[in-house]
Amino acid sequence: MGKFEEAVVAPRRAFARVAGIEVIERPAFLQVRHRAFRTGGYNEVAHCADEDVEIDAVIAGYRARGLAFRWYVAPDSAPAHLAELLLARGFRVVESLALCRDTSPVDGPGDVELITADTLAEYTETMAAAWGIDPRPLIAANEQTLASEHHRLYLARLDGRAVGASGLVMFPRSAYLIGGVVRPEARHRGVYRAMVARRIADARAAGLELVTTRAIAATSAPILQRLGFEVVAAVNSYHDRVNEDFVAMRTQFEDAYRQLTHEAREAFDLACAERALAQHDHAIAKRLLRLARDGAPPAELEPVREALDATIERTRGAEDHPMQIGVAVARAVMGATQAIQRGLANSDNLPTSADETRTAVYLATFVRTQDLDAAEAARDAELRWQLAQLQT
DSSP, X not given: OOHHIIIIIGGGGOSOOOTTOEEEEETTEEEEEOTTOTTSSSOEEEEEBOTTOOHHHHHHHHHTTTOOOEEEEOTTOBSTTHHHHHHHTTOEEEOEEEEEEEOOOOOOOSEEEEOOTTTHHHHHHHHHHHHTOOSHHHHHHHHHHHTOTTEEEEEEEETTEEEEEEEEEEOSSOEEEEEEEEOGGGTTSSHHHHHHHHHHHHHHHTTOOEEEEEEETTTHHXXXXXXXXXXXXXXXXEEOOOOXXXXXXXXXXXXXXXXXXXXXXXXXXXXXXXXXXXXXXXXXXXXXXXXXXXXXXXXXXXXXXXXXXXXXXXXXXXXXXXXXXXXXXXXXXXXXXXHHHXXXXXXXXXXXXXHHHHHHHHHHHHHHXXXXXXXXXXXXXXXXXXXXXXXX
């Protein structure tokens, strides 16, 4: 059994295939995106060994959607100076280690239980509180993770109170410890160790001889090494900066948007799409938008969507920047009109058509200029315009 393969390579696919996740994979490259997790989680470049990777284009895909993400760099990553290239673009590094251990027992007394449907809400609340994140996008994702045959979720208690959350992913030859976190007030009381011990015991019971994990070098890694884990490789994560002004404006926008009636949301979304098309023209998208605005039935919309899909496919990777700009906007308009037809404008679900058009404006600007800062400025200007419309 290759320790590098199990501790470094296999965990790149430890994510659960939850609704809304976008997996982008090609030879020597793997990344995931999820719009609901805007400040982290499900947004990462899990592996890149592509010497010709267009780093700025990958970054633009996340920043266009306002998503914070991380880019993992391991010994088998490429290009050779990937870490330096990310640091030059404003990323910050978190030094992490891939570790492994056999499944012999660990002494870790504590109350650690497998999650059931009845305790899922408590698990989600504990996880969100311990990580300091919004619990709302976690609810649906945890429900689907619980249903996965490869994932197990655990809740740790101290004096009967839920204080820790963690997970275990079963691979064919090893088990991967993931997401172990403890509420701040319960730390340094053996909870983390107890969660490690329980998961190792479950891996052993499943017939596996190796457990692996990834840990921050300065915090959890020393604890794990004291429990017999050995270092396999450094796997550092490089975190993209989050535009704080944009995040604050987006929060204002979403609060105002949720106050609109269904009819007002639909009118606003269509206005945003029309504004984007006025700036970046595309004839097929205009046709689709007009049909959606006029309330055309799905049977009439479908052929236009198919034509737009064909156009997108033909121009993917083309050198004709004006056409790419039009297609970027067209794709966003298509997503916007589909959302309206599905009735999402009558719920609190995002992304909205306004979200889609912000993304389109960003991507269109980036395609034209190849400048990340210019694209962010265009996206922010679009958000300011949208926010101003909602506040008047």
